[in-house]
Structures are given as structure tokens and as C-alpha cells.
Amino acid sequence: MCDACGEATLVAFADLGDIPVLCGVHWADAGAAAASPVGRMTLGYCPNCAYVRNLAFDPAVMVYDTTMDTNLHHSAAFQAFSAELVKHLAGRFQLGGKRVLDIGCGQGEFLRELCHISGSTGIGYDAMYAGPEGADPSGAEFHSGYAPRGSALPEFDVFTSRHWFEHITDPYEFLKDLREQAGDREVYGYIEVPDAVYDMSTAGWEVIYPHVSYFDAYSLVRIVERAGWRIEDTGTLFGGMFRFIEVSANAGDRPRLGDQPIPGPAERERQLAAVKGFQERNASEQKRWRDRIAELVEQGANPVLWGAGSRGVQFLTFADADQRLAAVVDVNPRKWGRYLPVTAHRVDSPSSLTALKPSAVIITNPSYQKEIALALRELGVEAELLIA
């Protein structure tokens, strides 16, 4: 049964085969990286609300721990976006003196900044959190592990959850539990996920094993309302790649905080159209990039990939499993000299490009185009930037 609307059975529409499970992990040893687990990606959609989910997802293989590195904060564009969001939420929910729960806090950058700017206190949970546990001077405290469910969850005034909701196997139960814990208190929430229409309308580099669910405007509204929350605002962010929803409980009859219309059933159509063409688009993009890389190699262009995050890993899985690219580079120093899952590409520092002199640099995330172009100029590399 559909987790979002609870009214229909999902229908399979795309099979991407076996893909890397641990796309946020890197290994010291190429052999261990090559032998890392794969899992099946079989996408299904709900004909009623357009919610999309990996029907073949196996929670037993997808284990989160502190060796994972899905941190986006190394990018200047993401940092700037996150800083703006902190300011917005501090005002929006009048956070001064309030208690914020951040579920899926990553390495804590966002919650720390939120507490610092707004004068709130915070508790962050993440199984990937690798920093010191307990209270920190910003007013935030951190726990390495999943957030508890039920009455074990600390009392809160606001919850935030950025890029975690799509990883959960039971998103409806998660929201319902938070609503139950809110009781009759006035509570607010902010959820941010990848936008499914973006992911399903493009090549599919963001269709990665850790993402169990893919929410578009309407299915996100459905699941939130079904779990008993009121919608305050919703929309897209970060060049359309992300989607957010602001929710409340017990806000009385005060007007909504946002002024955008709440997406209705008509919004489904974009997602249903994207779903319809997805399998074919994904297959043709895989082939197009394999051919393009072969052509660039033949021309002596030394093509490289810039960006070894989860999108990069998925691109390499689909388009360069035979390692024809001259290099893979990333700005995150924790990845340098280490190997990516399954395809076992080694990740180098961007500074290695000065000697390699590639004339083609492939990126998979258009949001980072400006900062990568600038970095290439600073490195003295004259290369064509290709957006996959």
C-alpha cells in the first residue's frame, strides 16, 4: 500500500538493476571498494498520488554508520544556501528560546548554526554523526545514532529534518509518531527532500540506493496531511533540486505562514509524465555518456569527473564502470587517495588537474557549475565544463 496516500498499490515502472548501496562510503583499498555491496533498484509509483519508491529496497543491507560521508557542506554553494535557510527558519518559527530537534543532523553544521543565530537549543541525531557527543557551546547537543521513536523522544517545539526523510523505510509512521509526540502543544516542523520531479525528469544520477522514497509536491502534501500535520508552506529550493515543506500542529485558526497555494491533485501530472519516460531516459543517458567519454578519450581530452558524492558515484556506475576517465576529483579532503564503491575509481584532489591538464571536466550537479568553473580557472586548467 502507498505510504503517502494510503489508498493505492504501487506499480513498477523502472528497473535500474544492481547499484552501489554504500554510495557515501570510500575505501582505503580498491579491492574492498570493488567488493562493496550492491542492491536492486526497482522503482514503483502510486497511480493515486504519484509517490515513488524503490520496491526492492532491503533495509538489511542499508546500514548507516560514522564511516559514511554524505556531507554537502564542503561546497560553497550549499553553505550559502544553508546559511540563508537558517536565517529564514529563525524568523519563520521565531526560534528564540525554543527547543529544536534535528533528525538526520549529519555532522551538525546546520543545527549548530541554527542555535547560534536564533538563540534556540537543539538536539541532533544522526547515525552518521562522527563528532563529539553531548552538549556543545552553540546550545546544540548531538547523538550518534537514530532518533528515538515514541515517548523516548525529547520534548520539542520545532523539528527539522533535511535530506533524511527520503531514506526512511516507514515515512508515514515517522511523521505520525512526531505528531503524536507533539500532543496538544503548538509545534512546527521543516522537512527538506530531493524533489522527485527533478530526479525523475533528469538522467537519474540522484536515484541512489539510500533514497527509498521520491516525493513530488502532491505526494509530500498527502503524507504530511495524512499523518495529522497542517501545511504552512511548501515549494522548491536550490535550483529546483530540493523540495521543502513547513508544517504545524495546534496552530489554531491563525492564517498559514506561507502564501503559496498548497499543491493539489493537478500537480501529480508533472510527476506522472516524468515517471512515464524515466526508464527510457535513464537508459539513453547512460549510453550517451558512455559514448561521449569514449569519444573524449579518443580525442586525447583526458576527461575527468569533478564531484565524488552520491550523484558522482551513480554516474560512474552507469557511465564509466570500465574506468576510462582520466581521474575523479572532489573538494572533500577526506576522500583523497581513497576508492569509491563498486566501480573502485580513486578520488584525487582537484589540484592534481594542474598536471593532468584535462580539456573536458564532467560535473553531475548543475548547482555547483559556477564554483567549479572558478576553481578550474584558479588551478590554471582550461577545460570545457560538461554537465551530465
Ligand SMILES: [Zn+2]
Ligand atoms: Zn499514493
